[in-house]
Amino acid sequence: MIAARELTKRYGPVVAVDHLSFTVPQGEVTGFLGPNGSGKSTTMRLLVGLDAPSSGSITIDGRRYGELRFPLREVGALLDADALHPGRSARNHLVWLADSNRIPRRRVDEVLASVGLSEAGHRRAGELSLGMGQRLGIAAALLGDPQVLIFDEPINGLDPEGIVWVRHLLRSLAAEGRTVLVSSHLMSEMAVTADNLIVIGRGRLLATGRVADFIERSSGHHVRVVTPDADVLGELLRHKGGVVTRDGPEGLTVDGVECRDVGILAAAAGLTIYELSTQHASLEEAFMELTHEHADYRAMPQAGAGSAA
Amino acid sequence: MTGSAGVAVEPPGVVGPGVAAVRPPAVATGLGPVLAGATRSEWTKLRTVRSTMWALLFTAVSTVVFGVLLTALEVSRWDQRSLTEIKGFDPLLYSFAGLNVAQLSVGVLGVLVMTSEYATGSIKLTFGATPQRALVLAAKVAVFSAVVAAVSIVSCAVVFFTCQALLAPRHAGVSITDPHVLRAVLGGVVHIVLIGAIAVGLGATLRRTAGAVALLFAVLLVLPGLVTLLPSPWNDDITRYLPNSAGAAMSAVVRFPNLLSPLAGFVVLLAYTAAVLGAATLVLLRRDA
Numbered sequence: 001m002i003a004a005r006e007l008t009k010r011y012g013p014v015v016a017v018d019h020l021s022f023t024v025p026q027g028e029v030t031g032f033l034g035p036n037g038s039g040k041s042t043t044m045r046l047l048v049g050l051d052a053p054s055s056g057s058i059t060i061d062g063r064r065y066g067e068l069r070f071p072l073r074e075v076g077a078l079l080d081a082d083a084l085h086p087g088r089s090a091r092n093h094l095v096w097l098a099d100s101n102r103i104p105r106r107r108v109d110e111v112l113a114s115v116g117l118s119e120a121g122h123r124r125a126g127e128l129s130l131g132m133g134q135r136l137g138i139a140a141a142l143l144g145d146p147q148v149l150i151f152d153e154p155i156n157g158l159d160p161e162g163i164v165w166v167r168h169l170l171r172s173l174a175a176e177g178r179t180v181l182v183s184s185h186l187m188s189e190m191a192v193t194a195d196n197l198i199v200i201g202r203g204r205l206l207a208t209g210r211v212a213d214f215i216e217r218s219s220g221h222h223v224r225v226v227t228p229d230a231d232v233l234g235e236l237l238r239h240k241g242g243v244v245t246r247d248g249p250e251g252l253t254v255d256g257v258e259c260r261d262v263g264i265l266a267a268a269a270g271l272t273i274y275e276l277s278t279q280h281a282s283l284e285e286a287f288m289e290l291t292h293e294h295a296d297y298r299a300m301p302q303a304g305a306g307s308a309a
Numbered sequence: 310m311t312g313s314a315g316v317a318v319e320p321p322g323v324v325g326p327g328v329a330a331v332r333p334p335a336v337a338t339g340l341g342p343v344l345a346g347a348t349r350s351e352w353t354k355l356r357t358v359r360s361t362m363w364a365l366l367f368t369a370v371s372t373v374v375f376g377v378l379l380t381a382l383e384v385s386r387w388d389q390r391s392l393t394e395i396k397g398f399d400p401l402l403y404s405f406a407g408l409n410v411a412q413l414s415v416g417v418l419g420v421l422v423m424t425s426e427y428a429t430g431s432i433k434l435t436f437g438a439t440p441q442r443a444l445v446l447a448a449k450v451a452v453f454s455a456v457v458a459a460v461s462i463v464s465c466a467v468v469f470f471t472c473q474a475l476l477a478p479r480h481a482g483v484s485i486t487d488p489h490v491l492r493a494v495l496g497g498v499v500h501i502v503l504i505g506a507i508a509v510g511l512g513a514t515l516r517r518t519a520g521a522v523a524l525l526f527a528v529l530l531v532l533p534g535l536v537t538l539l540p541s542p543w544n545d546d547i548t549r550y551l552p553n554s555a556g557a558a559m560s561a562v563v564r565f566p567n568l569l570s571p572l573a574g575f576v577v578l579l580a581y582t583a584a585v586l587g588a589a590t591l592v593l594l595r596r597d598a
Contacts, residue, residue: 007582045597045598048433048437049436049437049440050433050436050437050597051597052597064439065440066441068440069340069342070342070343070346071437071438071439072437072438077437079433079437080430080433082430083429083430083431083432083433083434084429084430084431084434085354085358085425085426085429085431086429087358087360088354088357088358089357092353092357095353095357096350096351096353096357097350097356097434097438098351099349099350099353100344100346100347100435100438100439101346101438101439102345102346102349103343129442140434151483153358192364248541295336
């Protein structure tokens, strides 16, 4: 289990991570979500001990990363896939990593095969494509067969086949009982991959919870109607307390009235309906709403006091 | 809980079985295996990049070629030498002329041992694999020094025996068994090894190739020239304590008045090395990677 407690990191006057507290359970995929520059990568750097926290802590099973003797056997991390010497072969890149943590060399060939790079092992790292480099980075994370895995934007640069492969990999790693933390700025990707979400913005925690709950809680829905009598139906819906916005010459978007009630109302008035459906707000919209609110709150801390009621 | 009586008789420092069972085995491992792993890893890194091998080859070749060329030149003008030249002739002076070039290429390579990791970003993986950064530095210095020592021993031996063979017809050569000669040859090796270790330390401290190489070259090439411009006796007093003068003192057979004793030269160069590596360790431990 990964646990952050009041984790804070300042770079000069900039607060990159601001009193962040969360836990990442084992046996599940936890999505670490936030817009670019929200502090995801900084949090991951703090987790693997590259940077020291200004205050607070982040631990793996109660221990700081720096206390680990052979960390690759306990924590596998993909932070920056192109952070390797371009002149060294892909296989030798894994060999030096394995040597450092006294991992048997046969693991190198195992992980190369498991990411589909057996044929490319002799090629220089600098000659690998973006997607192959990403696979090599994932191979490095898997090298020590660790219980905890951390992936920073793992699908960057992958083709559709690769994206599906990463999804399956993350799911199967979690199914084996491992702790999997994966960052992304894409809500839609997290919706299909993750069990839990940690959402941050400007270094602060915005929300945590199950992905399913998150979708349920945060996605508002509205009713879309297409009718030649848009003006008439719009008026009727407003009387029912709906908030109606016009969407083209024949379209209406309705909030506050359920789909079936719109149908009943239209039938009673004898109006023709071409289309009637409930529209769920996309996860991206929900995510942007969440992070925007936070940004507004941050920008105008005084404004909330008077207008809250 | 075993009761207070049981705890009281337990000698201090002994960890109870309950505590030992909870403690994860990986933490209980000493730092020795970590250093061993880091050292093996650094050796793999060094030998799997082609540019390292080229730079080492250049070092060896320049040591031999410059020494042999300058010795051959000296032999060819043997009869035209002045009395002072003959009096002050060190049988290793021309043989080891190439060390002046070799220390520069070893210096650049030593800097790159650290700075190439910062330039490519692989330092994140290195410190991610071995969070004990002081041990990483120790492993890098140990591996690089060992490799440089191996290359230098071979190239110094080759240049020594070749040059002494060239000098033999003039009866100016020395044997490895003559007084001070073996010490001087090994001194040349130690000189190169310590410059290499200093270079690794500079790379770790400054992190940028250009800055570290510039500083190293300034100390080895520019500073000696500037110091000679100082009024006497400051110029000579300071010169003998500069890194390359201290190194040259170790590899001289004849005792030159403007150089330290071989032992003092060794101590001075070792002190520079310790100071730079100490600063590098502090920087590595304190600064974010």
